[in-house]
Amino acid sequence: MEQLTWSAVLLLLALSVRETFTQRIIGGQEVERYSIKYQASIQYNRNHYCGATLIRPQWVVSAAHCWRPAQLIQVVLSEHSLVEEEGFEQVFNISKIFVHYSYNYKTFNNDIMLIKLSEPAKLNAYVQPAPLPEDDTPALPGYTTCTVSGWGVTRIYSYFLSPVLRAVDVQTIPYCHHYYYWRITDNMMCAGSRFGGKDSCQGDSGGPLICNGNLEGIVSWGISCANPYFPGVYTQVRMYVRWIDWIINSDNPNN
Incomplete structure (x- = not known):
């Protein structure tokens, strides 16, 4: 009963952030x-509550608002179904967690964290890291087509996660501050559909937004889901490439 209660609490915490801010497919x-x-799944007691992205054999990146004590969570790679064991999953305990030193839980600025796995993942036909963008290249032009993926809810106002991994193509939305005014910083980017109907949602938080083959965004926050007037907001990864490299190289120069 205690384990069930903890699972329910963690799921509700993960779900609550997007209605006052988080996400799903x-x-x-x-x-x-x-x-x-x-694609990675962050889980408590084998229950998914946030997404993440493998960027090095022993490192995944996620949203800082997905933080939980390292001893309580695991990261699962090569996961497709959340409800059945398929035999290809790689399950890892957590060695260390690095939340960005300037993360603001009220505004979601700098909503990024690095997780070091207990051991390197076995790279194979099912598990490969996502490339990071170059930090000195121009920002993506507006309406670039990108893909966001996760196990988040598939209907607005639902609290039932998708049992299987899903994805949707969205477009980067320029002039993001026109939708959210002062809430948008240079460390954020917006993506969605100009007509609504396509978005990430609760349970997708921390997951990847891939544009032109690179990890450009991390699912962070928003108002409602799939609303044409409020596109999804993502942590803009290219703003943190140097920080990511610094953390990884400082922790283990040979990694």
């Missing part, structure tokens, strides 16, 4: 099994 479809090789 709306308007997408189930992906081909193991086709999104960098």
Whole structure:
């Protein structure tokens, strides 16, 4: 009963952030099994509550608001179904967690954290890291097509996670501050559909937004889901490439 209570609390915490801000896959479809090789699931007691992205064999990146004590969580790679064991999962305990030193839990600025796995992942046909963008390249142009993936809810106002990994194509939305005014910082980017109906949602938080083959965004926050007037807000990864490299190299120069 205690384990069930903890699972329910963690799921409700993960779900609550997006209605007053977090996310899920709306308007997408189930992906081909193991086709999104960098996708990770952060779990408590084998219950998914946030997404993450493998960027090095022993490192995943996620949203800082997905933080939980390291001893309580695990990271699962090569996961497709949350309800059945498929035999290809790689399950890891957590060695260390690095939340960005300037993360603001009220504004979601600098909503990024690095998780060091207990051991390196076995890279194979189902598990591969996602490339990071170059930090000195121009920002993505507006309306660039990107893909966001996760196990989040598939209907607005639902609290039931998708049992399988899903994805949807969205577009980067320029002039993000026109939608959210002062809430948007240079460390954030918006993506969605100009017509609504496509978005990430509760349970997708921390997961990847891939544009032109690179990890450009981390699912962070928003108002409602799939609303044309309020696109999803993502941590802009290119703003943190140097920080990511610094953390990894400082922790282990040979990693």
